Amino acid sequence: MATPLRPKAELTPVVETKAGEALDLTHRMRRNRKAEWTRKLVRENVLTTGDLIWPIFIIEGTNKREPISSMPLVERLSVDEAVRAAGEAVELGIPAIALFPHTDPAMRDPRGSEALNPQNLVCRACAAIKKEIPDLGLITDIALDPYTSHGHDGVMRGEDILNDETVEILVQQALNQARAGSDIIAPSDMMDGRVGAIRAGLDAEGFEMVQIMAYAAKYASAFYGPFRDAIGTSATLIGDKRTYQMDPANSDEALREVAADIEEGADMVMVKPGLPYLDIIRRVKDNFSIPTFAYQVSGEYAMIMAAALNGWIDGDRAMMESLIAFKRAGADGVLTYFAPRVARKLRERR
Numbered sequence: 001m002a003t004p005l006r007p008k009a010e011l012t013p014v015v016e017t018k019a020g021e022a023l024d025l026t027h028r029m030r031r032n033r034k035a036e037w038t039r040k041l042v043r044e045n046v047l048t049t050g051d052l053i054w055p056i057f058i059i060e061g062t063n064k065r066e067p068i069s070s071m072p073l074v075e076r077l078s079v080d081e082a083v084r085a086a087g088e089a090v091e092l093g094i095p096a097i098a099l100f101p102h103t104d105p106a107m108r109d110p111r112g113s114e115a116l117n118p119q120n121l122v123c124r125a126c127a128a129i130k131k132e133i134p135d136l137g138l139i140t141d142i143a144l145d146p147y148t149s150h151g152h153d154g155v156m157r158g159e160d161i162l163n164d165e166t167v168e169i170l171v172q173q174a175l176n177q178a179r180a181g182s183d184i185i186a187p188s189d190m191m192d193g194r195v196g197a198i199r200a201g202l203d204a205e206g207f208e209m210v211q212i213m214a215y216a217a218k219y220a221s222a223f224y225g226p227f228r229d230a231i232g233t234s235a236t237l238i239g240d241k242r243t244y245q246m247d248p249a250n251s252d253e254a255l256r257e258v259a260a261d262i263e264e265g266a267d268m269v270m271v272k273p274g275l276p277y278l279d280i281i282r283r284v285k286d287n288f289s290i291p292t293f294a295y296q297v298s299g300e301y302a303m304i305m306a307a308a309l310n311g312w313i314d315g316d317r318a319m320m321e322s323l324i325a326f327k328r329a330g331a332d333g334v335l336t337y338f339a340p341r342v343a344r345k346l347r348e349r350r
């Protein structure tokens, strides 16, 4: 038997407190935290600009930037301004942006026909950005809500959102965007079977290298409010999205959603919203080991910004803390409206 280097008693300095309780100080957790260099050394997770996806809102016009009152410092950009933002993204080291159109209400109809127009705003933005900034990843959203007069992600009959009819249109929408130069098709509609249908549609038209990022576990959330202001659907949305988006009370169901999307050919999956659903991110990552993304949605952004602008919290610190939380939960990357601000902050830190 090996002789212990030191007697056990010496290894366990037990100190008695004034109240007479024993304090075991063998392990002082604070040692590793005593200075910045050691904190850096033992840090388990890091956030880099390579983890960021920047969602951008697009409007008609040229040279136009429109503020969004419920999303302080975020603006809707005309296509030329979006090209400029895309250049900024590359310059900052952000790998990809995600485009969301604000469609003129006059162009919305019950079937969301504008989604299939090869010259719609998103398609023009895609083409313009691809031409000028070819090295930036371009993500486009699949769902009909920016285009429907009723604000739902699918077509309706009476009160119902029709699944299969909607999926057929979504496949056409995906092809329309792929032709315009989209690199990643991101279905956010939560119709059943859409990932497989879109994959088959893309492959049949020679777009086998276009990726699919599935909004796999997307919850019916109050945190999307400011986004709906941004794309102009808050005023028009009839009812809610609870017959297709998930119940916030569920977790096992998220795993079934993710499993289905992977089975149907998703290259990466997303959990949305972000911070209130970190447990879901962790379960998805542990169960499927697939590239997993979090969407820090508009309402999460708005909450941090509102508190920061009131001087109630340190906005930049809250921003960085919220983002490292996604990494800690297992996310490979985060869609966040803070993306350019975070990227600048990370650059300063080095």
Ligand code: PBG
Binding pocket: 141, 142, 143, 144, 145, 153, 188, 189, 223, 224, 225, 226, 227, 228, 241, 296, 297, 298, 299
């Ligand atoms: C719509 C869509 C939504 C978001 C992304 N795509 C809103 C919704 O489902 O109503 C939300 C993004 C955000 O809140 O930042 N298909």
